[in-house]
Amino acid sequence: xxxxxxxxxxxxxxxxxxxxxxxxxxxxxxxxxxxxxxxxxxxxxxxxxxxxxxxxxxxxxxxxxxxxxxxxxxxxxxxxxxxxxxxxxxxxxxxxxxxxxxxxxxxxxxxxxxxxxxxxxxxxxxxxxxxxxxxxxx
Amino acid sequence: xxxxxxxxxxxxxxxxxxxxxxxxxxxxxxxxxxxxxxxxxxxxxxxxxxxxxxxxxxxxxxxxxxxxxxxxxxxxxxxxxx
Numbered sequence: 333x334x335x336x337x338x339x340x341x342x343x344x345x346x347x348x349x350x351x352x353x354x355x356x357x358x359x360x361x362x363x364x365x366x367x368x369x370x371x372x373x374x375x376x377x378x379x380x381x382x383x384x385x386x387x388x389x390x391x392x393x394x395x396x397x398x399x400x401x402x403x404x405x406x407x408x409x410x411x412x413x414x415x416x417x418x419x420x421x422x423x424x425x426x427x428x429x430x431x432x433x434x435x436x437x438x439x440x441x442x443x444x445x446x447x448x449x450x451x452x453x454x455x456x457x458x459x460x461x462x463x464x465x466x467x468x469x470x
Numbered sequence: 471x472x473x474x475x476x477x478x479x480x481x482x483x484x485x486x487x488x489x490x491x492x493x494x495x496x497x498x499x500x501x502x503x504x505x506x507x508x509x510x511x512x513x514x515x516x517x518x519x520x521x522x523x524x525x526x527x528x529x530x531x532x533x534x535x536x537x538x539x540x541x542x543x544x545x546x547x548x549x550x551x552x
Contacts, residue, residue: 364552386527452550453479
């Protein structure tokens, strides 16, 4: 298991190698990457900011919740913060499970939970301006 | 008692600081802190009742009491992941 918020580049093989490898039959991974277009804007880069101590605690909480499912052997999650360019990986979730279906489902559930409760924010910067995604008006 | 308010992302930009200490009366709640913060930084939020606050890294209701030395973080709507 690996649970981390980091400014370092995400290396998928390190995250996958961190999974327990005694009984599982499937490893399912999801990587979120910086997309070039949002609506009609061309993104130059994203600035990710976290409340690091709480973000790691919430990631750990999500991992603990999902690991209690039957057939889920291990889960690793790394969220990158700082400035990311188009195409770079901001998030990786890796799930070790006995069978494929629960692996895919758990991987998706982990990403959805992360987007709900983990205190990480992204500012989208394009040529003519910038915006804190989902925050304006709050 | 002293409570440390922390601001992140959009709220950090609106307040202009990452951390600000507030002196509150004994028995003060999160709502009292929110009121003090709004008085000091009226531009923080158009809807203070909906501000999300985490006390010592756990999401907290506005009715929750605070203690001396608590860390209270103002959490804008999160947008991590992808």
